[in-house]
Amino acid sequence: MTVISKIARMARWQPGARERLQATALQLFADHGFEQTTVAQIAHAAELTERTFFRHFADKREVLFAGQEDFLDLFTDPIDEAPAGTPAYELIRRSLDGAGGFFPDERRPFARVRASIIGTEPALQERELAKLAALKVRLGELFRERAIEEPAATLAAEAGVTIFHLSFQQWIAEGEQRSMSEIARERLDAMAALVSA
Amino acid sequence: MTVISKIARMARWQPGARERLQATALQLFADHGFEQTTVAQIAHAAELTERTFFRHFADKREVLFAGQEDFLDLFTDPIDEAPAGTPAYELIRRSLDGAGGFFPDERRPFARVRASIIGTEPALQERELAKLAALKVRLGELFRERAIEEPAATLAAEAGVTIFHLSFQQWIAEGEQRSMSEIARERLDAMAALVSA
DNA sequence: GCGAGTGATGTCATTAACTGACATCACCAA
DNA sequence: TTGGTGATGTCAGTTAATGACATCACTCGC
8 A cells, every 4th residue: 555545545635735736836847848848747746637726826827926915915014014104215124124034045946946937938027027016016005005105106116126126136146145135235225325326 | 893802803911911900909809808809709800810810929918019129119219319428317318208209199099998908907917017127128238238337227227117107107097188208207307306305 | 423514626528829730822033 | 934932821739727517535513
């Protein structure tokens, strides 16, 4: 009797289907490319069916982008906790600082593989832009709620997301050792210097 | 003998297949929605085949976004013509001013229909973001070529694209009468005021 | 314990986006 | 005249995505 069939006697399904699909997909995409990998292959390798894949992820690309809600909260929680009247620049600083915690060093190898997959596929870059745009919209809303007027609110949100994006790309760059928070702080300071110059 | 068969005797194909597909697609999308319209329907309504549609447009969404090259040139030509040493802000001002010419009042109704279609479909918003991102990348390159250092180059490109996007949305807003150039100038001034404050 | 629900999964059928290979045929240039 | 070219058509195939219905371990109230 195999280990798998033993487990199968204990539970109807193996737990963690979603995570298994994500890990399997990442592996297959890295090995054979995004386009060359079919959803059927991913599902089969994860010992599930294609239909189950699409129950967990709205489309094939989404398997690389799940967890959007958590991602947004990372940035917005520090802003929610800031006192009223905090200036936009300080809100961005806190937001980036808080989000930095989501990118511990252990994640860097994973992030690099993921980024290299996304980098080879325009369709995936589109999705990434959409996710960043969603973050931008959310930040803009929070700023406006705090009586920061347009166009300052949108521009501040834009700047915040840009700083994050630039920092993230540096974080996963070859040889980079510094933490996400350190890099983001440096980028933010550079922007501040730019504006005040 | 029909008009069509007369023309058919004179030419193997009706000219302007691409434009016909674009106009037909816009019409059908507006009437029945993007998802509800199939490529086969568009092609048939334009008296062409599905295969021909995909020869002109890489995918179904692209029929609403063709002409990317011309669009980019609109923004970059004024920058190419500016003298060396022109500051980033002035480059953006010229770029927006030049691009404004691409949005004459006659285009507003078309732009409104198009925008309302895009607004209802996340997949189309993704594509639009990708196009704007391409513009941002191109502007960033031009700025860096002019010895504007990072992160100023990327931030300036970002700001320019944001101003354009905000201006465009205002241009197609209900009741708006001003020209694209006027609106863009106002938005740019607002941003400048913000930075210098 | 036991029977009714619940939830994650499987099965099956179908649609529609997209692609490759090859055919057609007016036009044009040598 | 003839041979090449380019835009289109035809056809077959793959795969992403979705709806409808079945299954069955688990759980909760009794």
